[in-house]
Amino acid sequence: MARNGLRLRLTMLSTALLALVGALLLALAYLLVGRIVAALPHYLPGTQVRLEDGRSVDARAFSDQVVHQGRETVLVVGLIAFPLVVIAGGSLSWVLIGRALRPLSTLTSAARALSESSLDQRIALTGPRDEVAELADTFDDMLARLQSAFEAERRFVANASHELRTPLSVIRTEVDVTLADPSASVAELRAMGEVAREATDRADRLLNSLLFLARTQASGLSVVQRVDLAELVSPALLAVEPEIAARRLVVRVAGAPALVSGDPALLERVVGNLIENAVRHNVIGGAVGVTTGVGDGVGFIEVASGGTVIDPRTVAQLFEPFRQGERARTGHRGSGLGLSIVSAVVAAHGGSVSASAVEGGGLRVRVQIPSRAQMPSRDRSPSV
Incomplete structure (x- = not known):
């Protein structure tokens, strides 16, 4: 619907321009008829012009009649041809503009269907390398960057989850083993505490590094x-x-x-x-x-x-x-x-x-x- 709206507006604009040019040409032809007759050689006042039927008329009256008939013919032919030209031009504009906007429809459909699971799709628009093709290529490049970023994020989250799970598992295992032994000595408790502290330090270093990396990538230089x-x-x-x-x-x-x-x-x-x-x-x-x-x-x-x-x-x-x-x-x-x-x-x-x-x-x-x-x-x- 949106594409047809743009297509209709462009068609109306091109048709209006065609109608304006046609009207200007018709007006120019109307004026030129009088100018052409006026450019013919002038006869002396009272000169008679003999017509084919044998009648004689005044030369000036004859010139005025030629101008009038010429302009009338231009108007009649022009008023018949003008709407035909406008209709034909509008129809041709509708078809050509529709073909020109077809890649935009493809681009819109691809963007509408875009999701995290379909980032590997590409438009790969063929045809002349015009502005629309450049837009499609830019869209494909954007999809490639998004796909790369999403894949890197998945790997990062998976690895970070694994790395954070390891120290937490160590802490829980040490605590469970120590608590399961009711006769655990002070030395064993201290050993458990040291292992838990080392695991906690490791998790702390990991989180600090993750935060540092995220802040650097997000904010840049301060x-x-x-x-x-x-x-x-x-x-x-x-x-x-x-x-x-x-x-x-x-x-x-x-x-x-x-x-x-x-x-x-x-x-x-x-x-x-x-x-x-x-x-x-x-x-x-x-x-x-x-x-x-x-x-x-x-x-x-x-x-x-x-x-x-x-x-x-x-x-x-x-x-x-x-x-x-x-x-x-x-x-x-x-x-x-x-x-x-x-x-x-x-x-x-x-x-x-x-x-x-x-x-x-x-x-x-x-x-x-x-x-x-x-x-x-x-x-x-x-x-x-």
């Missing part, structure tokens, strides 16, 4: 200042110094100044997450390399670490929530959101993050942040 990424490396290394010592890691830092524009707290989280991942997923006696600097107008930090051999085809999966190498779930300290948070923060700064597997085992992650604040791209994603 503060933009000049920040030197090189100055953030030492505090991040100091935070994981006990783990570095426990794993007997060798840390090498090449800390050239890397001035960028951004939120200091968010960038501190980026550097901290990169170094934490490099330490916690490393091998005993492995190495960690941190490099900062400026190149091509962007500041960068690159963190390389030892570790298990990573399939280069799966490197991109590390930026998905709850992915840790070949493991799809977290199994030790950490939420599995480290690189996901890095990716979200870097995107909010209009930067880029890339990762590559290190030959012999390990991962190299490079983050680049513009030296001046830029608007982030909506479709920015980590590159491999």
Whole structure:
């Protein structure tokens, strides 16, 4: 009904324009008849013109009669042809406009039938590449982005539910086992309390990471200042110094100044997450390399670490929530959101993050942040 309403309005508009042009042409023809006769050679007053029937009439009266008959003929023919032309033009406009609006009907039907379970459908409009085809292609692109977002949300919710269920199950199991033993000693109760506290801490870290990730993706930057990424490396290394010592890691830092524009707290989280991942997923006696600097107008930090051999085809999966190498779930300290948070923060700064597997085992992650604040791209994603 809405499409027919638009079709009717466009048809009426085109028909009205056709009628206006036809009326102007008719008026122009009416005037031209008089002008043409007036342009003929003039006779002297009193000159007689002999007609075919033998009668003689005054030349001026004859000219006036020719003008009158010519205009009368134009009016008669015009009044007959005018409505016919308007009707034919209106009918043709109705047909042509209907064909032109047909893709819009397809687009409307697709939008009306759209649901979460039908995001894989595409219009794939064929035909000339006009404005309607461009609109249909834009709609298909929007559907592709929505489908990707819904799939990512499903995976995220499923993984988050699993990760939150694990510490809660640990707490409940420890409490049930301890309460089932009426003769439980103080040491056993304390052990139960320590296990429950560790599980609670894990859930707390997970929830904080989830909130941080959601807020970063939703609100973006709240503060933009000049920040030197090189100055953030030492505090991040100091935070994981006990783990570095426990794993007997060798840390090498090449800390050239890397001035960028951004939120200091968010960038501190980026550097901290990169170094934490490099330490916690490393091998005993492995190495960690941190490099900062400026190149091509962007500041960068690159963190390389030892570790298990990573399939280069799966490197991109590390930026998905709850992915840790070949493991799809977290199994030790950490939420599995480290690189996901890095990716979200870097995107909010209009930067880029890339990762590559290190030959012999390990991962190299490079983050680049513009030296001046830029608007982030909506479709920015980590590159491999």
